[in-house]
Every structure is written in C-alpha cells, then in structure tokens.
Amino acid sequence: MENAAVIASAQMTRKQQIKQVVRARIANAALRANHRRLSSDKRATLFTALKRHYFSDPFYYAEAPDVYLATPEGARDMDEHLSNRLEEFRSLVIPWLDYLFPLREATIIEVGCGTGASSISLAEQGADVLGIDISETALEVAHIRTQLHDLKISFARANATDLEQVASGRSIDAVIFFAVMEHMTWEERCHSLAQTWRLLRSGQHLVIVETPNRLWHTDTHTSLEPFFHWLPDDVAMKYSRYTRRKGYNEAFNGAAAELTGEAKIRFARWGRGISYHDLMLALDVSHPKDIPIVSAMQIYLNRRSPEHFIRNCRSRSYRHFLQRLVPEVNPGFLYEDMYVALRKP
Numbered sequence: 001m002e003n004a005a006v007i008a009s010a011q012m013t014r015k016q017q018i019k020q021v022v023r024a025r026i027a028n029a030a031l032r033a034n035h036r037r038l039s040s041d042k043r044a045t046l047f048t049a050l051k052r053h054y055f056s057d058p059f060y061y062a063e064a065p066d067v068y069l070a071t072p073e074g075a076r077d078m079d080e081h082l083s084n085r086l087e088e089f090r091s092l093v094i095p096w097l098d099y100l101f102p103l104r105e106a107t108i109i110e111v112g113c114g115t116g117a118s119s120i121s122l123a124e125q126g127a128d129v130l131g132i133d134i135s136e137t138a139l140e141v142a143h144i145r146t147q148l149h150d151l152k153i154s155f156a157r158a159n160a161t162d163l164e165q166v167a168s169g170r171s172i173d174a175v176i177f178f179a180v181m182e183h184m185t186w187e188e189r190c191h192s193l194a195q196t197w198r199l200l201r202s203g204q205h206l207v208i209v210e211t212p213n214r215l216w217h218t219d220t221h222t223s224l225e226p227f228f229h230w231l232p233d234d235v236a237m238k239y240s241r242y243t244r245r246k247g248y249n250e251a252f253n254g255a256a257a258e259l260t261g262e263a264k265i266r267f268a269r270w271g272r273g274i275s276y277h278d279l280m281l282a283l284d285v286s287h288p289k290d291i292p293i294v295s296a297m298q299i300y301l302n303r304r305s306p307e308h309f310i311r312n313c314r315s316r317s318y319r320h321f322l323q324r325l326v327p328e329v330n331p332g333f334l335y336e337d338m339y340v341a342l343r344k345p
Helices: 002-008 014-026 040-052 065-069 071-100 117-123 136-148 160-167 188-198 233-242 261-270 276-283 297-304 304-310 311-323
Strands: 105-113 130-134 154-157 174-178 205-212 291-298 337-343
Touching: 040 071, 040 160, 040 297, 065 071, 065 205, 071 117, 071 174, 071 205, 071 291, 071 297, 071 337, 105 160, 117 130, 117 136, 130 136, 130 160, 136 154, 136 297, 160 188, 174 188, 188 205, 188 276, 233 261, 291 297, 297 337
Parallel strands: 105 130, 105 174, 130 154, 174 205
Antiparallel strands: 205 337, 291 337
C-alpha cells in the first residue's frame, strides 16, 4: 500500500514538468551533478518515516496519519515533504545561494531544518551544515533522510533564540532561516535575528528563505484569505474561524481564541508573515536603506530565466504599486514571499 503511494506521488503533472524544465535551465550542470537521488526502496523508507514520525505529531496534525494522508490535502502534503520541496530547493534556492557565496566547504547554520529536505540540498553541494529545529518528530525524519542520502549533517533540537549557544564558537559563513521565520512568535523572530547579526563577521550572510510577506494582499500560506496578513494577531486569531482552510478554521474557536500563553505560540506556529520592519527593529537601523540587503532570489531568477519572469507577471502590478508607495525600500522586500540575503558590512 505504501509502495503504491510512493510511486503515485512520483508522477508529475504537465504543469510540474514545465516547472522542472524551467528549473533545469537555472541550476547549472555542476550543481545538478551533485544531486543524490533515492532508489524506490529508499523513497519507500522515507515515506514510512514521514508517516510514522512527522505526520503522527498531534501538535501539527489532529487527524491520524492514515486518515489525513488519504485526503487530497494530505497527499499533497506528503508529496511536498517526500520530494517536491527538495527539488524546489535544488533547482531555485541553491543556484541563488551558490551565486551569493560558494556552498562547497561553507559552514552554514540552518534554522528551521524541519524534515531535512533543505539540509540535503545544502550538504550535497559540499556545505558543512548544522540544522536546528524545535520539532523532535521532524528531526527524526531529518536524521533518516540524511542516512538515506549518505550524507553527514549535524542536527540539534533548539529554538532559534538559542542560536548563540548552539553556534558555540563555530566559524560561520551564513545563517539561513529556511521557511521558518513565519512560524516564530514576534519576540522569537526579533531576538533570533539580532543574535544572528551579532554572530556574523564582516562579509558573512544572513539569508531568509520562503517566508510570507505581510505587506502582500493575500495570505497564501496559512489562512488562504485576502488581507489576513494585515490584521493584528488577536483579530486574526478570532477571525480564523471564518477562513477557508480546513483545520485552521477550527483551531482557535471558542475559549481557545485568546492570544495568551500556549494559544499565542500555537497561533504563531501556524504561520504569520514578516516584513522589512522586523529587520529594521532587529538590526536597530533607522531607515529601510540601512538594511544591508545584497540580493533577492526572485530578482536573480528573473535575470536567469524569462519563463520565471513570465510566471510572475500577474504580481508585477501590485509590486509596482508598493514600490511607488515606498520607493526607499529595496524591491526584494516587496515580493509575495521573502527570499532575501543580507551581508554583514
């Protein structure tokens, strides 16, 4: 049964095939040569590990894994964790990062390593990776995934606010927040960014990958609702019952819809957007121009691939509108999702 599901998940739609062609044009041959593919047996082992550990975690999934994974949403979720996210990182994020600094022999702390897909994409290019995450079940899968890919990656269960302690004297080339900053409380986010900036030396990088932008008109990450990013957290929590995302619209009903204690943390873990304002506060700069951003992935990709540019045309008018409002803000902070790199002066 599970082997059949693995085979089905490997089949690509026409849209996915087109995206793969575009990505192949961006990732160069030298990077692609380092990709480590899993056999069908190893994919089946990874499928089982995800089901047994990650999808069985009641903090993230209320339903039993067999029930959830039998739904269309669950099947898509499994596909993402099994292979899709790894391919996305390999073909889009990794070429951008390698353009910023050579990944081979780079020492990287990866915040929010999750089930290890992003860690694999870095380590197979020769980076020395320390991945941290707060989820024990996700780290269980990350360890198994690393073994299946025959790579050496260090993992630690820790909050991003413990970054200075986790780094413990390491010489670091970059700290990468991989699709995680949206899952932090505001206090965690600001504290971890400030710690990172203190840790880095001149010329080293702080990179934010795949984090929703709270300036965007629609939340396509958590609630799937327009203008949800703009609501204060306490209003957003109470309004969540009216959103269209199954599960999320039931998480904070009734007495649970109070932004205090455990509910506040759980609300943040579902995901909230960030903006350049967070970086100004964490880095203690008084003007957006003082944020030392050196690159945004979307701008890099648009220069490399006309197809990628065409796919992003629908959002251009809104980005141009934002740019007219705040011409002093770097364009990298005005995309739907934030993929930005800062370099320590």
